[in-house]
Amino acid sequence: MSPIPEKATGEIHIRGGVRLQGKVKVQGSKNAALPILAATILAEGESYLKDCPKISDVYRMLRLLQSLGGQVRWEGDGVCVSTGSITTQDMPADVITGMRSSLCLLGALLARCGSIVMEYPGGCVIGQRPIDLHLGALEQMGVHFHEEEGRICGEAPEGIHGAEIHLALPSVGATENILLAAVTARGVTRIEGAAREPEVEALCRSLNACGARIEGAGSSCLEIRGVKRLHGAVYRIPADRIVAGTYLFAALGAGGCVLLEQAPCGHMQGVIRMAERMGALCQVTEEGLYVQSAAKPASAGVIRTGVYPGFPTDMQSVALAVSTIAPGETRIEEHIFENRFRVTEPLRRMGADIRQLDSHCLYVKGTDRLHGQRVEACELRGGAALVVAGLMAEGETVVTGCEYIERGYENICKDLRELGVRIHSV
Ligand code: EPZ
16 A cells, blocks of 8 residues: 555535543644655665654655655554655656655755755645745755756755754744754754744654754754764654644634643643633643633633744634633734734634734634534644634534545544544535
């Protein structure tokens, strides 16, 4: 069986108004798995990534690794990857165009092959997504970039060397690309102002399991001593804190009692505190996160996204959806991306009272109930927010554009059905 099933599409039908009840196991983290899969390019021999999530972004990354010459196979609840014969000579077109979504291949391929060709990554619906910090840091490490027919060509003729890098913004992707270029570089690399997200910490730990020498994992100052080579390793992908947060807020919005098995509570403090502020009773247990919530959430007052350990931008749309039925007024501030309020329009069609001030701030006035509608997802986290809104709405909600949701959620319908929701995809 091909390790990469063709993507499903379709629509999700939800009958709202049911309190959630039961337990669900939280899947592996998309944003940890992607850079760790890219890192297999640097390891000699085979790596096994336990709990790697079966989502379309991972399937896309596996396809890219295969088209570069890597071998890939699912085994049990993980994936085996060996990249002995990886080369960037005449990169297949789908890799060059696919790189945008798998930008974390940039640092790994430059370190492994010394050159790279990729389409100039455009923006996406949530923002411009520039890569100036990635390119600037890699240039400090000896990479030369030039543009050719709308593509970026990078090469390191004398190989990659260590550097002192100060990131103007704690960019997650830029930190990851620097790490992937630095682990086998000549000399030492220091990153000041590195991203502290748990997914970056997981990448550091997985690289050290392969023989890298990284100090400071989880902090904003990372020091990487280049080593000659890395070896394959077995590594467990941590649970996805955003998927866990999505289901936590689903329980908050619909009411109920749920156990989120293996939720990474240690990396969810900002999200748990926000849910408690909105009325959830949360208890960290051996098995994961136990959540109880009355029928109606309270307003958080202000929800402000920020870099870790602040409230994650990837949770903003879901928190917005739940805030639409919280009595009173909630101010929502998005400080990471410049266009992450796209879900406002379909929520309004479901009855939400939302006033947007500008691209970074809006006010939600709690309404008694949302009503079911046919709505369209246009990006991953906004799509998840529409499913959560459907749980809270009266009547039936149909969410189209499910291919966006499948990028990050293994099976949101199955997970929510296990919590008693009347939901199915067609
Ligand atoms: C990662 O994106 C995540 N994606 C995003 O999750 C997440 O929202 C984001 O980090 C913030 O936590 C993956 O890990 C695959 P950034 P990334 O570089 O690396 C600006 C999801 O839904 N910036 O930290 O692209 C940028 O414009 C996705 O799972 C520059 O200006 O995020 C943004 O405003 C969405 N120049 C801010 O930094 C650069 O060179 C944060 O971006 C790079 C970034």
